[in-house]
Amino acid sequence: xxxxxxxxxxxxxxxxxxxxxxxxxxxxxxxxxxxxxxxxxxxxxxxxxxxxxxxxxxxxxxxxxxxxxxxxxxxxxxxxxxxxxxxxxxxxxxxxxxxxxxxxxxxxxxxxxxxxxxxxxxxxxxxxxxxxxxxxxxxxxxxxxxxxxxxxxxxxxxxxxxxxxxxxxxxxxxxxxxxxxxxxxxxxxxxxxxxxxxxxxxxxxxxxxxxxxxxxxxxxxxxxxxxxxxxxxxxxxxxxxxxxxxxxxxxxxxxxxxxxxxxxxxxxxxxxxxxxxxxxxxx
Amino acid sequence: xxxxxxxxxxxxxxxxxxxxxxxxxxxxxxxxxxxxxxxxxxxxxxxxxxxxxxxxxxxxxxxxxxxxxxxxxxxxxxxxxxxxxxxxxxxxxxxxxxxxxxxxxxxxxxxxxxxxxxxxxxxxxxxxxxxxxxxxxxxxxxxxxxxxxxxxxxxxxxxxxxxxxxxxxxxxxxxxxxxxxxxxxxxxxxxxxxxxxxxxxxxxxxxxxxxxxxxxxxxxxxxxxxxxxxxxxxxxxxxxxxxxxxxxxxxxxxxxxxxxxxxxxxxxxxxxxxxxxxxxxxxxxxxxxxxxxxxxxxxxxxxxxxxxxxxxxxxx
Amino acid sequence: xxxxxxxxxxxxxxxxxxxxxxxxxxxxxxxxxxxxxxxxxxxxxxxxxxxxxxxxxxxxxxxxxxxxxxxxxxxxxxxxxxxxxxxxxxxxxxxxxxxxxxxxxxxxxxxxxxxxxxxxxxxxxxxxxxxxxxxxxxxxxxxxxxxxxxxxxxxxxxxxxxxxxxxxxxxxxxxxxxxxxxxxxxxxxxxxxxxxxxxxxxxxxxxxxxxxxxxxxxxxxxxxxxxxxxxxxxxxxxxxxxxxxxxxxxxxxxxxxxxxxxxxxxxxxxxxxxxxxxxxxxxxxxxxxxxxxxxxxxxxxxxxxxxxxxxxxxxxxxxxxxxxx
Ligand SMILES: Nc1ncnc2c1ncn2[C@@H]1O[C@H](COP(=O)(O)OP(=O)(O)OP(=O)(O)O)[C@@H](O)[C@H]1O
Ligand SMILES: Nc1ncnc2c1ncn2[C@@H]1O[C@H](COP(=O)(O)OP(=O)(O)OP(=O)(O)O)[C@@H](O)[C@H]1O
Ligand SMILES: [Mg+2]
Ligand SMILES: [Mg+2]
Numbered sequence: 001x002x003x004x005x006x007x008x009x010x011x012x013x014x015x016x017x018x019x020x021x022x023x024x025x026x027x028x029x030x031x032x033x034x035x036x037x038x039x040x041x042x043x044x045x046x047x048x049x050x051x052x053x054x055x056x057x058x059x060x061x062x063x064x065x066x067x068x069x070x071x072x073x074x075x076x077x078x079x080x081x082x083x084x085x086x087x088x089x090x091x092x093x094x095x096x097x098x099x100x101x102x103x104x105x106x107x108x109x110x111x112x113x114x115x116x117x118x119x120x121x122x123x124x125x126x127x128x129x130x131x132x133x134x135x136x137x138x139x140x141x142x143x144x145x146x147x148x149x150x151x152x153x154x155x156x157x158x159x160x161x162x163x164x165x166x167x168x169x170x171x172x173x174x175x176x177x178x179x180x181x182x183x184x185x186x187x188x189x190x191x192x193x194x195x196x197x198x199x200x201x202x203x204x205x206x207x208x209x210x211x212x213x214x215x216x217x218x219x220x221x222x223x224x225x226x227x228x229x230x231x232x233x234x235x236x237x238x239x240x241x242x243x244x245x246x247x248x249x250x251x252x253x254x255x256x257x258x259x260x261x262x263x264x265x266x267x268x269x270x271x272x273x274x275x276x277x278x279x280x281x282x283x
Numbered sequence: 284x285x286x287x288x289x290x291x292x293x294x295x296x297x298x299x300x301x302x303x304x305x306x307x308x309x310x311x312x313x314x315x316x317x318x319x320x321x322x323x324x325x326x327x328x329x330x331x332x333x334x335x336x337x338x339x340x341x342x343x344x345x346x347x348x349x350x351x352x353x354x355x356x357x358x359x360x361x362x363x364x365x366x367x368x369x370x371x372x373x374x375x376x377x378x379x380x381x382x383x384x385x386x387x388x389x390x391x392x393x394x395x396x397x398x399x400x401x402x403x404x405x406x407x408x409x410x411x412x413x414x415x416x417x418x419x420x421x422x423x424x425x426x427x428x429x430x431x432x433x434x435x436x437x438x439x440x441x442x443x444x445x446x447x448x449x450x451x452x453x454x455x456x457x458x459x460x461x462x463x464x465x466x467x468x469x470x471x472x473x474x475x476x477x478x479x480x481x482x483x484x485x486x487x488x489x490x491x492x493x494x495x496x497x498x499x500x501x502x503x504x505x506x507x508x509x510x511x512x513x514x515x516x517x518x519x520x521x522x523x524x525x526x527x528x529x530x531x532x533x534x535x536x537x538x539x540x541x542x543x544x545x546x547x548x549x550x551x552x553x554x555x556x557x558x559x560x561x562x563x564x565x566x567x568x569x570x571x572x573x574x575x576x577x578x579x580x581x582x583x584x585x586x587x588x589x590x591x592x593x594x595x596x597x598x599x
Numbered sequence: 600x601x602x603x604x605x606x607x608x609x610x611x612x613x614x615x616x617x618x619x620x621x622x623x624x625x626x627x628x629x630x631x632x633x634x635x636x637x638x639x640x641x642x643x644x645x646x647x648x649x650x651x652x653x654x655x656x657x658x659x660x661x662x663x664x665x666x667x668x669x670x671x672x673x674x675x676x677x678x679x680x681x682x683x684x685x686x687x688x689x690x691x692x693x694x695x696x697x698x699x700x701x702x703x704x705x706x707x708x709x710x711x712x713x714x715x716x717x718x719x720x721x722x723x724x725x726x727x728x729x730x731x732x733x734x735x736x737x738x739x740x741x742x743x744x745x746x747x748x749x750x751x752x753x754x755x756x757x758x759x760x761x762x763x764x765x766x767x768x769x770x771x772x773x774x775x776x777x778x779x780x781x782x783x784x785x786x787x788x789x790x791x792x793x794x795x796x797x798x799x800x801x802x803x804x805x806x807x808x809x810x811x812x813x814x815x816x817x818x819x820x821x822x823x824x825x826x827x828x829x830x831x832x833x834x835x836x837x838x839x840x841x842x843x844x845x846x847x848x849x850x851x852x853x854x855x856x857x858x859x860x861x862x863x864x865x866x867x868x869x870x871x872x873x874x875x876x877x878x879x880x881x882x883x884x885x886x887x888x889x890x891x892x893x894x895x896x897x898x899x900x901x902x903x904x905x906x907x908x909x910x911x912x913x914x915x916x917x918x919x920x921x922x923x924x
Binding site for chain 3: 176
């Protein structure tokens with residue numbers, strides 16, 4: 001990270017109770033993602049049509065779904081897909097957003113105007129229409145879902161970076177750096193980027209659960225990653241069909257979504273404090 | 284008019300309590316102009332904030348502030364609001380903070396007269412008359428302009444005009460010319476002197492420019508690190524200063540040093556940390572004359588008519 | 600002594616953004632037809648009201664302002680034309696102290712990174728190992744009178760005077776010959792102001808620095824500068840020896856500026872103000888002598904014909920009716 005050395009990991013968790021809780025939740029998510037297969041009591045794919053829709057019991061803590069699969073296991077193993085999707089989609093969007101935003105904010109006017117039109121067009125395009133179009137073209141798979149999410153989030157990130165870059169490029173300390181002879185690349189990477197990236201990282205870390213939910217939404221509409229991969233979104237959408245008789249199926253999809261959202265949000269706030277030297281204590 | 288007794292203010296902060304003002308006494312008589320001088324951070328704005336009860340939440344005030352016999356610190360907020368803007372008016376360093384950028388100045392100057400039962404045209408006429416009094420040419424036509432259409436000096440004149448509309452008994456000006464050029468500054472000070480002739484209230488004038496104090500004020504209070512060092516009529520302060528801090532401050536001013544000095548005098552040392560101010564005299568750590576006795580609180584010596592210096596070394 | 604900096608016929612124009620692509624270009628001339636020399640090892644001061652173009656002139660010398668006409672030379676070598684990349688070597692010879700000291704320090708860097716940054720910029724990275732960096736940092740901080748432990752601080756943890764010192768340390772890092780000090784004491788208390796000015800003076804004596812000093816504060820300029828120029832609406836209206844100008848201003852504007860300074864003497868209160876009104880807009884320059892709208896001594900000629908530079912002894916004044924001849 002560009003701000004390495006100035007980033008203080010201790011501040012990340014220091015603060016009120018929300019920070020450690022956020023840390024624990026995210027840690028749990030990571031453990032499930034890595035060791036899900038070992039942790040899960042059953043294989044998430046093993047169907048047992050004899051025990052469809054069974055209530056929570058000692059054998060199946062969260063019961064089983066319409067195909068008799070253990071919901072707890074699917075929930076645990078689903079973490080891997082969720083985390084992978086959340087991190088990779090957000091990561092790609094952040095990198096793309098930062099690049100485009102810096103170019104728009106620091107580059108010549110005409111380029112800025114052109115990029116703005118592109119951002120605004122994509123941003124105002126309905127997500128579902130876009131998803132339908134892209135899936136029709138490329139077919140439903142993980143890469144397609146990733147692409148859709150990235151296209152949808154990049155304009156927001158790029159606009160954020162562009163606006164703060166524009167306000168900072170005329171700041172006195174940027175003129176001071178130029179007066180020392182610094183070249184544009186150095187100014188961008190060392191002086192502009194660290195001052196504009198903080199808000200974006202916070203926004204992005206809080207967006208990770210949003211990305212997971214977006215995939216859930218796409219799955220709900222049948223546009224997500226195809227079965228049988230255990231995805232919280234599809235558990236939610238499938239469980240929704242049976243919510244009147246067996247409400248616990250949706251729990252398997254929604255509970256981890258809620259916990260993940262909380263975890264990343266709390267941690268995002270910690271990130272904001274850790275990144276900003278002005279919030280650190282002491283003279 | 285304004286009587287401040289044993290006023291102390293401290294702010295809660297991460298590093299401890301910042302004791303911004305300690306045992307300040309101050310009296311402004313009716314019709315007089317009192318100047319408050321002090322370095323940055325000496326508590327000038329805090330003093331004004333306490334006198335108008337406009338301090339932030341984290342402030343802790345003790346002592347007494349009386350305005351025309353009324354205890355300001357005990358006043359209910361409704362009564363306080365009635366006082367502010369009417370009997371006590373303020374002018375700030377940055378006139379933009381006092382003016383609303385999206386309203387025309389005519390609008391703002393009539394709004395501020397909401398308590399008066401006058402017709403809208405009368406209010407506008409009063410506003411225009413006040414603007415021409417502060418030296419804005421073509422005032423009636425300019426009422427429809429917005430603040431950004433005026434220069435900094437003009438805005439400060441407008442802020443002064445607005446402050447004077449309520450015919451206040453006390454006008455408080457916190458560094459009203461620091462953001463302006465010398466030429467503008469001279470014009471504003473000149474304006475205040477002119478206004479004084481038919482405005483019968485008192486003025487509390489905060490500045491760190493001794494030249495302006497000399498031009499305008501009758502009495503001066505010298506503040507350092509939250510404590511009053513010396514109080515006297517302006518001639519005494521500038522011509523016969525008694526407190527070592529006042530002397531050092533006067534000596535440092537390049538405007539008072541004749542000719543071309545290669546090396547300018549400085550006070551040396553640093554302003555004390557207000558979380559744990561030094562015991563005894565706060566100026567002692569930087570004072571040339573300090574001795575052991577200065578570790579005890581200095582007494583307020585009366586060294587002349589209306590002239591008080593808080594220093595062990597000025598005693599009889 | 601020879602001239603270190605030579606400026607001839609300099610003009611800087613800021614273009615206003617065009618609303619329509621083919622509309623005529625509007626703009627303001629922030630600096631107009633300015634010529635001066637600064638002798639090596641001396642201090643040249645620029646004074647004038649806000650907006651008169653002092654900072655713009657300083658920035659133009661560094662190649663930070665869009666300059667339209669004229670020529671700038673340092674030790675006989677002309678300034679290269681081109682962008683930031685071609686100016687790297689040019690900027691190594693000079694350094695700037697900025698008007699707003701705290702805002703001119705990159706907020707997320709420590710004082711250590713800030714003062715050693717010039718070495719990185721100019722490609723000393725390989726040559727300057729961590730230990731040397733530390734030594735350089737200590738040397739620079741000591742030079743400006745800051746304790747070594749300030750290296751760990753961030754800009755927001757500095758007082759106004761301390762931030763100025765860091766600004767000076769940064770300016771000195773690459774041993775420049777010329778320092779452009781833009782309002783080096785703005786917003787400081789008199790005592791701290793004295794410390795900064797004494798520091799600049801000491802560095803001049805020790806390192807033979809040349810200063811272009813920009814200041815509002817006439818009292819400061821009197822003490823620290825050898826020569827000075829008074830700017831009005833982007834032009835020099837008077838230029839000459841500081842002591843001479845203070846003793847006997849030739850231009851009515853200079854006279855008015857000096858008279859506007861309050862005397863620290865309650866017995867010498869001024870009854871009237873000499874310079875009334877304010878600077879006209881740069882977009883609508885008055886005809887003839889641009890100062891005639893405020894000049895207490897303006898004659899009909901002044902509204903019609905612009906005055907030329909006149910040499911009066913060692914001095915240059917742009918006035919039809921100078922106060923000394
Ligand atoms: N809200 C606050 N919380 C904590 N400390 C404060 C607060 N407001 C002021 N202070 C501290 O109180 C002291 C006095 O501040 P004050 O603003 O009154 O100084 P001043 O004399 O007006 O200075 P200046 O000339 O810079 O305006 C300073 O040390 C300041 O840091
Ligand atoms: N980047 C810019 N774009 C357009 N106009 C500018 C720009 N910078 C300065 N100006 C204009 O150029 C003129 C001169 O400005 P400059 O900053 O040089 O004045 P100054 O003498 O340094 O004033 P001050 O004492 O307030 O610092 C002003 O009218 C200002 O509005
Ligand atoms: Mg203040
Ligand atoms: Mg300037």
